[in-house]
Amino acid sequence: MLHELIAKRYSPRAFSDKKIEQEKIISLLEAARWSPSSMNEQPWRFIVGAKGEGKTYDKIYESLFELNQLWAKNAPVLILTMAKNNYEKNNHTNTHAEYDLGQAIANLTLQATALNLYVHQMGGFNSDKARELFNIPAEFKPMSVIAVGYLGDLEKLPEQLRSREKNKRERKRLSELVFDESFGHTSKLVLDQNNVSR
Ligand SMILES: Cc1cc2nc3c(=O)[nH]c(=O)nc-3n(C[C@H](O)[C@H](O)[C@H](O)COP(=O)(O)O)c2cc1C
Incomplete structure (x- = not known):
C-alpha cells in the first residue's frame, strides 16, 4: 500500500561521488518551491553547494x-536550508515557517527519490557558524543541512558508520500515534495495523 517513493526513501551515509546533473538539482528546488505554505509566504531559502565548484560547498561542510x-x-x-521568521506582509511572527520549510524539504526529498537520488538531512551543524559564513540576516534561521547524491558503496564507510547503516530501521506503531475520542486513545482505525518497514 505504501507508495514506492516513500518505501524506497531512507537517509544513507554512503554517497557515490557521481555528480548530480544540473537540471536534476533544479528540479529538486522546484519541488520545494511548489510546496504549500501558510499564507503562501514561502518562507524557505536555500544555499546550494556543489562539490568542487566554488567555495559554497566547503563553507556548508565547515558548518557541519x-x-x-x-x-x-x-x-x-550540500544544501543549507533556512526559514524566514516573519511574514513579509505585516512583519508578524510566522509560527508556521519551520513547518513549511520541513514540508518543502519533504517534497524535495520525494522528487529526489523519483530521480534515484537520496537525501540525508542534518540538524547536526553549527547554525551560528553558517550565519557568519554566509552573512545570513537575522530574520532568517538556518535550520538544517541536507546532503544529496546517488547511493555509494557502503563498504567504503568507516566501520563505526557502516554498522549503523546496517541497523534495522525502526518506527513507532501507528497505534502509538493515531487517536480518536481523546489524546492517547488509540484510534479504532489503526488498532490491528502492523508497522510497515523497508
Ligand atoms: C531535522 C532532522 C535532523 C537530522 N539530523 C541528523 C544528523 O545531524 N545526522 C544524521 O546522521 N542524521 C540526521 N537525521 C536523519 C535521521 O536520523 C533519520 O531521518 C532517522 O533516523 C530515520 O531514518 P530514515 O531517514 O533512514 O528513515 C536528521 C533528520 C531530520 C529530519
Whole structure:
C-alpha cells in the first residue's frame, strides 16, 4: 500500500561521488518551491553547494558537526536550508515557517527519490557558524543541512558508520500515534495495523 517513493526513501551515509546533473538539482528546488505554505509566504531559502565548484560547498561542510562531516564529505551536493521568521506582509511572527520549510524539504526529498537520488538531512551543524559564513540576516534561521547524491558503496564507510547503516530501521506503531475520542486513545482505525518497514 505504501507508495514506492516513500518505501524506497531512507537517509544513507554512503554517497557515490557521481555528480548530480544540473537540471536534476533544479528540479529538486522546484519541488520545494511548489510546496504549500501558510499564507503562501514561502518562507524557505536555500544555499546550494556543489562539490568542487566554488567555495559554497566547503563553507556548508565547515558548518557541519564532526560526526556528520565523516560521511557527508562524499555527497556531491550540500544544501543549507533556512526559514524566514516573519511574514513579509505585516512583519508578524510566522509560527508556521519551520513547518513549511520541513514540508518543502519533504517534497524535495520525494522528487529526489523519483530521480534515484537520496537525501540525508542534518540538524547536526553549527547554525551560528553558517550565519557568519554566509552573512545570513537575522530574520532568517538556518535550520538544517541536507546532503544529496546517488547511493555509494557502503563498504567504503568507516566501520563505526557502516554498522549503523546496517541497523534495522525502526518506527513507532501507528497505534502509538493515531487517536480518536481523546489524546492517547488509540484510534479504532489503526488498532490491528502492523508497522510497515523497508
Ligand atoms: C531535522 C532532522 C535532523 C537530522 N539530523 C541528523 C544528523 O545531524 N545526522 C544524521 O546522521 N542524521 C540526521 N537525521 C536523519 C535521521 O536520523 C533519520 O531521518 C532517522 O533516523 C530515520 O531514518 P530514515 O531517514 O533512514 O528513515 C536528521 C533528520 C531530520 C529530519
